[in-house]
Amino acid sequence: MSVARLDLNKCVGCQNCVNICPMDVFYFDENANKSVMAFPENCQSCAQCYLHCIGGSLTMSTLRASYAMSGGRALRTFPIEKSQYAQETSGSWGK
Amino acid sequence: MELNRRDFLKKFAAGSATAIAAGSLSTAAFAEEAQVGAANIEQLGEGTDPIVTEFAFPGDTAAPDQTEYEADVVVVGCGWAGLHAAVTAARAGQNVIVVDKGRPGYSGMAPFSQGCTYFDAELGDNMDANLKVLQYTGEYLCNIEGFRHTLENSKQAYEENFEFGLTGGYMYAPASGITEFSQDKEYFQANLANERHHKWMQVLSAEGVTVLPHTMAVNVLVADDGRACGIVALHVKSGTAVTVAAKAVILCAGSGSYKPGGFVVGGDTFDGACMAYDLGLTIVGMEFDDFHQTNSFAPGDYYFSNTWDYVEPYTPYDTYNTAPVSDDEVAQYAAGKHSFMSANRVKQGLYGLAANDGSGVSNRTTNGSANPDDPRCAYCLSWGDQGKNRTADSYGACPGMPLHMASGVYCGWDERNGATPITGLYVAGDGEFGDMAEGVVYGFVGSTSTNCSVQGDLAGAAAAAYADSVELAELPEDQVVAATDAIFAPRTITKGWDPNYVVDRLCAIMTPPEVQLTKNAVNLYAALTQVEYLRDKVCPKMMGYSGHDLRICIEAQHKVTSAEMKLRAALAREESRGTHYREEFPYRDDANFLCHIGLSKSDDGHMTVSRIEIPEEWKGDLTADYATRYPGRFPGEEEALGLTAEAVEATGSYAHKD
Structure with a gap:
């Protein structure tokens, strides 16, 4: 149970989904003028983004994005030196 | 090497490198799952899951x-x-x-x-009769005077909601001419005037309230003189710490729940209660907290649907989404599907129980009114036709809620304004103000939205009056630094646990029926052991980098903390009552448990459990026999207690019959 993308071409860049989503699923790509379904695993399927999607870019899926219930999958590592956060907290990584 | 956001995007947007970016994991999952059972993804066709790009x-x-x-x-x-x-507070000049x-x-x-209801003597409501029903349904642990107070203020709160434009309902689907479920967006548009979601911001704006959306309060700060003086928050979208210095703080962050496996877990995560707990305040009512499973026609509804095998919160599901369904039909379906006794008992307690004193008062004040002009039950988004028939969906799943008007911060049973023991800190609403107004079962259908509004009104007025009397205090620098460090701690480790793993695992621990519904000490301790492991070994190693x-x-x-609260409270209450059922203690134990269970943080950081006495007037007639005191029964209870057929008949039992 999750929001899903029906057709990214139909996204008109209104950012309704970005503003509305209570679970912070959506971000916005200013360069492409498209919303980004960044964290669908946190979708609570309230469907308000879908109802407010002007272009009809979104749909609701019967599938739910999730993480596997295993330690191996859950343990995640980031290439942090390449991330935008490295500069902000330079020197504090890898403690 | 420094990368700006644009470079970051370019670098990672190309090809398989996207696998590095957060969120793309799920994209991959979609593609993977979509291919199952289909040789070619094109074969999936319209209406199935799309290719995600x-x-x-x-x-x-x-x-x-x-x-x-x-x-x-x-x-x-x-x-x-x-x-x-x-x-x-804004109208009071703050x-x-x-x-x-x-x-x-x-x-x-x-x-x-x-839906909503409110108390109105002019419409024939009888205060004493209503309170008596509440005493039964709340099983003698409800705050009688507290609920009287909210009922007395409920009409005003309703009228305010009417003024805000929040009381409209969706039109009856056949009347709208839009009856096909596939026309969901058209139906939504047709009802836009009564749609309440977007009106919140309009109301706040009109009242001159500054709103910081996507900003999560994390800590309430307390000044040296012991009064609340502001908050530290996280602006989620940007991953930035935000501080608000204030004369008064009102926590209205709501409740939380654990949902059964397979269900989405939303954003109701006991944030307010956890912030209060961290300040040393006592939390009550957690053992009665329940999950609210949801479905498409009634997104907030637990009682009708919690025994359904698996009810999708949004997706159209055969007849229940295409034909109007009456209350009775839904109830019959739910009854036929039930798996766990306590759920069914709760349902019967809710919808079947009336005052057994011959007064004929039902607790269903919302729909039970005989007055055809009764305006109540007006703002149901998912129900039309005065709530008699379901007409269309309101779309969506609630993020989870506890037993209504029950758990939260204990402020003393006489407190009505949500003033906590910390000066300047107020609490209001579900999951926040633990005044146990409804006792141990959600007693009055449709009362919660009004009562939350009442509590908000009272806390807002009290906080405004208090704010007039004090000066703004400076935020304690050390507390701001400590709180900010804690927010950003997940960025300081390079290997760790994804927080989603903790949430998923907690869901698996807390939602099985042997923990959630039919509890016993062995299973509760087993769950507690796992929760303690998450608390001690996993949570400190949660990592993340984006604000999200x-x-x-x-x-x-917060969910881990609240899970521990729930388990410890459930272990402490060695009896069955309301939504709390213990296999080893399957009956009410008036001698030992006409009390509430409090949870608070000790000086050494451990969670302590305490007994909180309740006023004598809540306890009802203690000389009455068991059958009279408890007309809603657990399965097998009548036989085990040797209740005669006459006693059962006389007290109007609604016991489980299977």
């Missing part, structure tokens, strides 16, 4: 221009309680800031309210 997560947004605020009153969370608290980790009108439970990750880390921590 997302851009990579573009990274956090730019930090907001302003990160330090000052206000007279800061309101944390903005459902019914937060809205009323903010508006009331400079009010609302912080909401999502967006007011879309966050929390308020958008999912299905940080939010999920905080939420996961």
